Amino acid sequence: MDNVSPATLTAPPVVLRRRLRVRGTSITLLDPVRMRAAADLGFDVDFELLEFPICQSRAAMDPEGYDVYEQCFHNLDIVWFWGALQPIDISRIRDWGNISALAKEGGVSKYAWRGHGDAPVKKLYVQPGGFLGPKPTRQISMLPTVHNMDSFGFDARVFGTGPDVRPSWSWLLDRRAKGRIALVDEPAIGLFDAALAAEASGELEFADIGNMTIEEINALMALLEDRRAQGYFCGAWRDGEAAANLIRNGSVAVQSMWSPVYGKLGAGFGHFVESAPIEGYRAWHGGASLSRHLRGAGLDMAYEYLNWWLSGFAGAVMARQGYYISNPEPIKAHLTPEEWAYWYDGAAARHDLAGPDGDTVVKAGARRAGGPYHERSRRIAIWNTVMDEYNYATRAWDRFIGRVREGVAA
Amino acid sequence: MIRSANPLAQEPRYELITRVLRSNIRSGTIPEGFVLLEGPIAAVMQTSRVPVQSALRQLLDENLIHRFDGRGYLVGSGAQPVVPLRRDIRDLPLDIPAEVDEALQTRGTWRHVYDQVEEEVASCQIFGEFRIVETELADYLGVSRTVVRDVLARLQERGLIRKSASSHWIAGPLTARTVSEKFQLRSIVEPAALRLAAPHIRYADVETVLDRIGKDPAISSEYLGDALLELCIAQAPNTTLVEMIRSNGLLLSAVDRALIGLGLPRDETTIEQYHTLFDLIARHPIDSAAEYLRDHLSIVARRYLARMKIVAVISETGSFSPYLSPV
Numbered sequence: 001m002d003n004v005s006p007a008t009l010t011a012p013p014v015v016l017r018r019r020l021r022v023r024g025t026s027i028t029l030l031d032p033v034r035m036r037a038a039a040d041l042g043f044d045v046d047f048e049l050l051e052f053p054i055c056q057s058r059a060a061m062d063p064e065g066y067d068v069y070e071q072c073f074h075n076l077d078i079v080w081f082w083g084a085l086q087p088i089d090i091s092r093i094r095d096w097g098n099i100s101a102l103a104k105e106g107g108v109s110k111y112a113w114r115g116h117g118d119a120p121v122k123k124l125y126v127q128p129g130g131f132l133g134p135k136p137t138r139q140i141s142m143l144p145t146v147h148n149m150d151s152f153g154f155d156a157r158v159f160g161t162g163p164d165v166r167p168s169w170s171w172l173l174d175r176r177a178k179g180r181i182a183l184v185d186e187p188a189i190g191l192f193d194a195a196l197a198a199e200a201s202g203e204l205e206f207a208d209i210g211n212m213t214i215e216e217i218n219a220l221m222a223l224l225e226d227r228r229a230q231g232y233f234c235g236a237w238r239d240g241e242a243a244a245n246l247i248r249n250g251s252v253a254v255q256s257m258w259s260p261v262y263g264k265l266g267a268g269f270g271h272f273v274e275s276a277p278i279e280g281y282r283a284w285h286g287g288a289s290l291s292r293h294l295r296g297a298g299l300d301m302a303y304e305y306l307n308w309w310l311s312g313f314a315g316a317v318m319a320r321q322g323y324y325i326s327n328p329e330p331i332k333a334h335l336t337p338e339e340w341a342y343w344y345d346g347a348a349a350r351h352d353l354a355g356p357d358g359d360t361v362v363k364a365g366a367r368r369a370g371g372p373y374h375e376r377s378r379r380i381a382i383w384n385t386v387m388d389e390y391n392y393a394t395r396a397w398d399r400f401i402g403r404v405r406e407g408v409a410a
Numbered sequence: 411m412i413r414s415a416n417p418l419a420q421e422p423r424y425e426l427i428t429r430v431l432r433s434n435i436r437s438g439t440i441p442e443g444f445v446l447l448e449g450p451i452a453a454v455m456q457t458s459r460v461p462v463q464s465a466l467r468q469l470l471d472e473n474l475i476h477r478f479d480g481r482g483y484l485v486g487s488g489a490q491p492v493v494p495l496r497r498d499i500r501d502l503p504l505d506i507p508a509e510v511d512e513a514l515q516t517r518g519t520w521r522h523v524y525d526q527v528e529e530e531v532a533s534c535q536i537f538g539e540f541r542i543v544e545t546e547l548a549d550y551l552g553v554s555r556t557v558v559r560d561v562l563a564r565l566q567e568r569g570l571i572r573k574s575a576s577s578h579w580i581a582g583p584l585t586a587r588t589v590s591e592k593f594q595l596r597s598i599v600e601p602a603a604l605r606l607a608a609p610h611i612r613y614a615d616v617e618t619v620l621d622r623i624g625k626d627p628a629i630s631s632e633y634l635g636d637a638l639l640e641l642c643i644a645q646a647p648n649t650t651l652v653e654m655i656r657s658n659g660l661l662l663s664a665v666d667r668a669l670i671g672l673g674l675p676r677d678e679t680t681i682e683q684y685h686t687l688f689d690l691i692a693r694h695p696i697d698s699a700a701e702y703l704r705d706h707l708s709i710v711a712r713r714y715l716a717r718m719k720i721v722a723v724i725s726e727t728g729s730f731s732p733y734l735s736p737v
Contacts (some may be wrong), residue, residue, distance in 0.1 A: 057723035061673060078723055081716040083675040129709060130679055131716075187722075214585050386719055388586035394722040395538050 018043035020301050024070030025055050026239055027286055027323070028146055030356050033314050040313075041304055051238045052186045060084050068302050069289045073120040074188050076141050077386035079289070080123075080132060086292045087126045087139035092303050095310040098327040103144035103285060106134065108377045113280075117192070117210030117385030120144055120285035142287035143306050144326040146318045149281030149376045151369070152193065153247070153257035155180075156273045167275035169193070170201035171254045173223075178232050180253035182246050183404075185236040187397040188384050191220075192282050193256045196381060198223055200279050211387045221396045225403070233404045240264060247272050259322030263361025270363075276370035280381030285326075317356045319343045324373060346372035424464035426510050427455050431465060434504050435474050435485055443492035444485040446475060450499045454506075456554045512556045523551045527561050530731050531570050532661055533668030535582030536718075537726040539737040542571060542579040546733035568657050580737065584665060586715055593711035595658050600643055600707065601700035603655060607645040608696040615641045616692040623685045631677055632666070634684035642691055662714070669717060672724050677713055680706070 020043055022029065029047040037045045048066065050058060056075045058065065060082035069079065079085055090096045102108045106121040123132045126139040152169065158176055159165060172181060172193060184190040195212070198204040203223055206216050227233065234251050237243045244264045246252045262274055288309060290302050308314070315325030316334030322343065325331055332340060341347035348367045355361035370376045387393060431451070434440045446466060448459045455462065466483055469475045476488030486492055527547070534540050548558045562579055565571045571581045619637050623629055639659070644652045670676055683706050690699035730736075 053723070060720065060723060077716065078720045081720050129713075131712065214587060386722075388590075388715060388719070390719045391536065391722040392538075392583055392585050395726075 023066035115380035147285040169196035172197035177253040182255035184256035274369040424461035427465035532664030535584035
């Protein structure tokens with residue numbers, strides 16, 4: 001090796017940068033979060049962003065493909081029981097003591113109504129035998145982070161505005177919106193929007209809307225099919241962009257909504273309004289879980305990332321798209337007082353507010369529907385839930401959505 | 411026995427074939443000039459050629475068919491010249507009365523194909539409701555309609571299929587409620603059967619299983635569940651009870667195998683419980699084992715229901731045999 005060039009000898013050693021792979025959905029996999037995490041933590045963070053149902057099945061069947069899984073508590077019924085995850089040791093979560101009672105106990109206060117279906121606490125703690133339950137243990141299935149109380153959005157030109165207008169889930173089956181109704185296509189989410197609508201309109205009554213019987217599912221699907229055949233539905237969507245498009249092109253008068261979609265609409269859509277339904281909200285709680293394959297240094301990195309999530313920056317980014325964090329205190333350092341006042345306290349925006357990527361998402365003077373966090377979080381009608389008959393309901397739901405899509409395409 | 415008593419079962423086979431051919435010739439289903447060949451007729455009737463030859467001779471005596479220059483016989487008396495019509499008799503819509511068809515079959519054929527069908531019919535139910543099309547099933551298995559009817563009768567007897575209002579055979583859907591009910595029944599009857607079985611259990615066999623649990627890391631909960639049933643519960647001196655327990659467990663275990671086949675993880679976490687259970691059976695008063703069995707079943711039920719939910723992410727496309735038609 002006489003003729004080795006001096007350049008080779010002086011080249012710096014190649015050090016592979018450490019890398020954490022996160023699989024999740026559009027709820028949390030935002031670029032500002034990824035870039036800041038990488039900068040703060042000193043390792044690369046890869047995001048693999050998938051639609052809800054696909055994300056869930058890949059997380060279950062391919063746990064080697066990710067290190068951290070960011071999704072909602074309700075889908076632990078799938079992924080946890082597939083054996084794809086490992087428990088999180090709460091003694092390694094620095095801010096565990098400050099996680100909210102909504103996540104850890106099931107309601108924001110002892111007296112707050114818990115909501116039907118599966119509150120996150122019912123899936124939080126790892127119980128003997130590998131089950132998940134509300135009894136506190138040292139191990140949890142998913143670190144509670146982002147959450148929200150969802151409702152539907154409506155065209156105020158169709159349904160009206162003002163203090164006398166009291167939005168009801170029944171509007172999702174309302175004759176005034178015939179042909180201009182869309183639902184979110186996720187059986188643990190959209191099916192409950194439809195169920196709330198069926199109950200609110202007086203068409204059906206469920207003994208336990210969070211855990212329907214086969215007959216109740218059949219009745220709900222028959223009702224939806226009847227309305228579909230009459231031409232009530234104009235679409236179904238799986239991501240916020242598709243939802244926004246249905247509003248932008250004037251297709252919908254009322255539909256399921258996710259909070260960030262309002263901010264995406266841009267100017268000229270002030271008539272499309274977020275509701276605060278009289279029956280209460282459909283809530284969900286997201287979080288982060290550890291893949292079962294993680295060991296040693298990889299596991300340490302994942303814990304660093306989980307702790308970073310609760311350190312303020314990520315929660316602030318989430319707030320700007322309308323989502324709450326399970327430990328709000330640290331995010332105050334990353335939000336302006338005006339942002340905090342609008343998103344958490346329900347105050348009118350003192351000036352235009354920017355979303356996660358810097359675009360204006362809230363106009364000065366606007367007020368968040370439903371008011372401050374402590375009021376919204378007390379009005380949870382139901383949680384996104386994977387019911388006992390989920391397999392049956394999912395297949396019935398998929399057939400219905402398939403027919404909605406065919407009808408729209410035809 | 412599955413079969414009902416059928417008076418025609420005692421008739422000679424060639425008589426039955428003669429009967430079928432005669433009526434189809436008289437009705438015109440087998441037209442004049444049609445070339446009757448032994449091979450295809452034997453295939454239709456699911457028999458050898460020997461009784462077919464006898465049947466054709468009988469029809470010849472009756473002047474319903476006649477010989478000609480070619481191979482086989484021509485339909486008709488032969489008084490008028492006809493153009494031979496060479497087609498496969500299997501393409502004709504032959505009318506074969508069910509009791510004749512049944513009588514033509516040899517007993518027991520259904521057993522060869524039953525297990526496969528049972529597995530498929532049980533596992534499809536995870537995906538919803540299916541109609542079983544008899545003709546498709548016959549084609550799929552390469553057997554007669556009679557054999558298919560035996561198979562279906564057996565499936566019905568074991569609670570895997572039922573008749574719809576429009577007389578179609580229906581399987582599924584397997585719901586969480588069905589599973590809960592089956593487990594509820596298990597928790598009522600299996601501890602009772604275990605108590606009855608106690609004086610009849612060969613405890614040396616139970617000790618062997620206990621020994622294996624300690625030594626064999628590859629032992630599965632499926633194996634231990636079978637051992638519990640066969641070595642302990644099924645020793646109860648009440649065949650009705652044992653048969654009920656077997657039938658009730660059939661769908662549960664077939665579905666469990668199907669789930670593993672579809673890629674779901676095996677449930678190995680109950681092995682520790684089986685260990686305790688066999689220990690209680692072998693070395694302690696049977697009441698303690700019966701109580702523990704009840705608890706064990708409630709945990710298995712919860713786990714089973716959890717597994718039922720995760721099936722939702724498995725898509726059904728292309729997973730079914732052609733005789734299963736989604737409703």
